[in-house]
Amino acid sequence: MKINRRDFLKMGGGAGAAVALGGGFWKWSQFPVAEKPNAPGVEKWIPTICGQCMGGCGILVRVIDGWAVNIAGNPLHPVNRGTLCPKGIAGLQGLYDPDRIRTPLKRIGKRGEGQWQPISWVEALQMVTSSLKELRKNGESYQLMVLGGKYRGLMRSLWERFLEAFGSPNYIDNQFQWEGTPTEGLFLTQGIYSTPAYDLENVQYLLSFGSELLESYWSPVQVLRAYGYFRRGKPGQRGKLVQIEPRLSITGIKADEWIPIQPGAEGILALGIAHMIIKEGLYKKDFASNHTFGFEGWTDENGKEHLGFKEFILSEYEPNVVSKKTGVPVDTVIRLAREFATNQPSLAIGYRDRPFHQMAVSVLNGLTGSIDTTGGILIPRNVPYQAFPPFKKDTIAQKGLDKERIDGGKGLRRVIHQPYLFAQNVLSGRPYKPKALFLYYTNPLFSNPKPDLFSKAFAEIPFIVSFSPYMDDSTHFADLVLPDHTPLERWQDDPLFLNNGFPVLGIRQPVVEPLYQTKATGDVLLTIAKLLGGEFRTALPWNDFKEVMAYGFKGIFEAKRGDVFGLQFEEAWTRLLQRGGWWAPSYKTTEELWKLIQERGGWWDPLYDFGEWERIFQTPSKKFEFYAQGLKRLASSPLSKSNGDPSFLPHWEEPKKMSDEKLYPLHLHIFKTMAVTGSRNANQPWLSENFGPHLLERWITWVEINPHTAKELGISEGDWVWVESTFGKIQAKARLYQGAMPDVVNIPFGLGHASGGRWAKDLGANPYHLLGDDLDPLTGNPIQRSPRVKIYKA
Amino acid sequence: MDEKHLNVEVVDSTLREDAALFEPIRRTGKSFYITLLILGVVILWAVWAYLHQYRDGLGVTGLARPIFWGVYITNFVFFIGISHAGTLISAILRLAKAEWRRSITRSAEVITVLVLFFGVGNILIDLGQPDRMLNIIKFSQFQSPLLWDVSSITIYLAASSIYLYLPLIPDIALLRDYGEKWRWFYRILSLGWKGTERQHHLLEKGIAFMAILVIPVAVSVHTVVSFVFAMTIQPMWHSAIFGPYFVAGAIFSGIAALIVAMNVIRKVYHLEDYLRPVHFNNLGILLLVMTLLWFYFTFTEYLTTYYGGEPIHMAIFWSKFTGRFAPYFWGMFLFCFIIPLPILSFKRTRTPMGTLIASISVVIGMWLERFVIVVPTLTNPRIPGEMVLYFPTWIEWSIFAGCVAFFILLYMIFTKIFPIVSIWEVREGREKSMAEVQERIRTYLPGIGVE
């Protein structure tokens, strides 16, 4: 660690400057610099990247005598600036989970019986390689599936490269929603299928359509920091947040206004607001005319007249129509429209609803021109990795890659992945049945609607390998476990971007010696590649994952942009230099870059290039599309009921009725909380213990019911109840909550594991058991919106 | 036997005169041992329960945050309250020169001395770190009402013990001279009592002095117990009338406990001659007064709360009146007021049996009262929190039962060692008081004997 307090002061910052920039209050100067890093009793603070979620925060791990004893935010890391979320701190409990898998395990006994035999890595690797060789020998390479979860960076490239060399098109993404933002809306309007950056710090008026910003944004700390700044970072200006949602979430509690709405009706409200903005002429006319397509009616190359967005919206979405469908009063619709259009910069942010509803929200930003502007939607640059070296695919690989994907798509890279279709097709055997399944960083038996379907699919697959360091629900059903290092024990890169669009590359490095006989999956893949020999040697020429990183980072050096993390005021400083047109990084060679990255925790490019419209709009029209021409690019699946113009415009579609409203009178609304989300950290007591702060619930799954509804149902506070849908039922503790709508009940995600160690197993219930297989035709994602349930005392 | 040759006749006549009073000491029946055995089992069970608690921690109780205090503290207040039976009542009766007191003072005083141990004991049982008990002495912090308690209870215990002991001396001497067993023991305790005029004079003076001393001490004890609660700023504890309210409650439960004890002694040891209906009638009247007083205090206490209407207080108020604690609260009201009041109001029902029923009811009611003071306030703290309900565990009930059993056991043993009715005082009454009473009446009643 290079920088000490004196340097810090010399560099002129001091606490005042840092605070003024809105950073945390904890300063780089505070952690002691180890003289002899490994002497006993000496403490070190090692920078690395938190692995508890996709947030990408930089952390400093305090290590004493080889034990990680505390985790603090890395003040230099621009994502979190020394702060953390609760999960980040609990990373210690992920590392020291007493129920971690300690060696490779081979299943003995029946699948799912939980009988394991510890084996050596040599034996384990032999098992994998021999079955892989077998597959290739039989020309069944495409029958190897990799189901991957939430992670990013070079590890992802490595998997894809591995499959490419192996000859399987089947990398299946189980992170079908990781972004947590309406990606499809962005795709339809801007032609980009990735997560945009929302410049939340600088927003003045934030209209959230069910986006639980403060609980489940993709980068929690970033958004929380932004929120603090949004509220009080700018003297005299307090950003206003309006939360439109069927449930009073923490975000709703913290918002200035909560607007309860019928589940799934957010899109209509957005259209109603659009209607009023257009009607009152409050939209940004120059943006509409210069950068958008389909706002007004238009004629295509065949001379066919098309309906314009303006005309469509004005005729269809009158406030009183909207009010009737959403339950939101007419004056509220009108007021929201005026507030949204006049409090600039304003931003509408949606949630992962069906694509056209997402689009309805996106369109609001188009109307106010909040795109590629301060306080608007930004399209971040990627971290400039060096591309993997070219290699020649052998014939087996070539043949395998030509096969159709198991989930029905073609080619290796598809815009949309469909884990659910994967499970269905495994069962039907069409187009083929898998021979082997690798599970990397994912727990599909827990994280998919109708988990039973996945269980059945698993039963059809002869060989399942899990790389998880924890005995999660899916690993429990594997034949072989090759436990990964946990994030605090391994090397990994973590590319992401900031709210203001700056690309950031964090580096994860081991802070302690691996506790057990585990191996980083990257290293394992490279070893397997070696054992497989042949083209694998040129396709994956590295010895370990660290080398992959060093290789990839060359691109960063060569991009001649950005710098390693520095002190906060460097942001402004670097900007200055950029404007002056010269680049003066802290490093001169790639070695220096590599070393500094390790010391500081990462690299970033603190610059956003505004006005590069080709990057911002990748639609066919190279403009913001009110009329989604890009939809035609998604060849498959019937997109919409009608095929006329409205089906390309943001519009409201009645959802398919899933169940009898009389038998199942209540809507089900599933939500996340900050502390426990997904299966990654259910095994960490600090988190389960703080599951539901607004109701002081811990360790269990509860169901929020409006007190009046509960009274009608004869349910009182604290009763155990069954929540039942047509697909299943779960038990939960009834909590009477004024923030629940009378006809909507709310259940949190996170608990209800069938496996996973002493603090996860058999605690709480998984509401995904209540969901059916209503798939969105466009994305193939399960629609989790508003399934119906009934509730009765257990 | 004794060095001196006893005159058999003297012995005989001495023993025969109040034979019933010597009987329990001279002879012990099978039922005594059976009772002892049963009590012993309960006590051992409680000890076992406590060891459990000692080893594992207070987690074995039903307590949790914010209900940090429960049965043990309830017991503490309750037992200390019961302790007011004895010394205080006996002292008041003595000072008032109520003649009928003679056969009941002893049984009352014993209650005090013994039950105090259980009061204090419950505090110790309630400690999370009983090993560090002595820190109370080492690091005393006299701002804490708990230390006021420690002090006043210690003084009260000392005073009550002396007050019990002094009137015992002549009876001990009797046992030394005429008893059959443990004469050496009685000799030591009798402090060379010979029954001389001077000794009698000194004794009377001592008793009178202690009687005067013990009253303020007793009042202070329960006032201070109430201060444990009243000195906090917790809603429905922070109350100025808590002192008198607690004292009244203490006397109330004390008298009730005394009546129960007397009933048992009377039946078991066939002391119908000594503990007569008139005693029960008189005590019954006292209890009636206390019932009304208790009602008065309770009424004022809750009325002020209700009129104040502060939400934080009302939450507790309603939890008692209609909420979770309604069964306890109305149970208390039933047992402390509804049941005893009619029984005690009529002379016809102020019989030994009637007063026994009323008293048992009051004892139960007063335990509930203590519970209803301690637990609801803690259940409804100012800051909203988790919904926590307090249900005492078997450990707490066992220890409670053990305390009661141990108390009964000690009481029983006492009756086996010392006369439970003061023999000399009864005799003195018989011999002297007629004259004395007449003498006294003469001093204040007009027209009688003023020549």
Next chain:
Amino acid sequence: MHRWGMVIDLDKCSGCQACVVACHAENNIGIIGPEESAKGRTISWIELIPYIEGEYPHIKARLLPRPCMHCDHPPCTKVCPVNATYKNEEGLVAQINYRCIGCRYCTTACPYTVKYFNWYAPQWPKEMKGSLNRDVSIRTKGVVEKCTFCSHRLLKAREKVKAEGRDLLPEDYIPACVQACPGGAMYFGDLNDPFSTVSTLSRERRAFRLMEDLGTEPKVYYLSEGM
């Protein structure tokens, strides 16, 4: 003389509970499993307190991070029979674990319910023990514990400052929760210094304290825009 205090800006607080977990990690707070938690025995020196009032859809809800208020007139210290909890000259209300007899008088006296009791001895699986914070002692069963404003950090800072021969700077002593808070909602510092951030903020129009009418004079201030 310092007078340490905290300011929590509820406008910036997002209710994320980073403060809660940071405090757990920093102060070796025992793992209370699901069964004991269900009984209300969790320990959380700082906790989010939900105030949810009104009826659907007109609800006033608030989440208040609540550490110990370190009252200037602490009702808790007065009642302790053994001086195991006391206010030191810098205004920190301290807790001496090895002296506490576990009478739980302070816990009942504190109007903010911020004191916690170790119903059992705190437990960690052996795999986790080495990762406890060595700067903070582990409590035994039967004693009371609560937020100390991370006073061990003050001790360490003093040592460091002495070694470096300089004065204590505001950033030398920052409690774990304040350090973690992602919203930047928590501030910590010397209330006696009229120019410190906490002093300045405590004089703001938005400032209030919890249950000011009790006269406990808390040293934790909240800021909120009239909601």
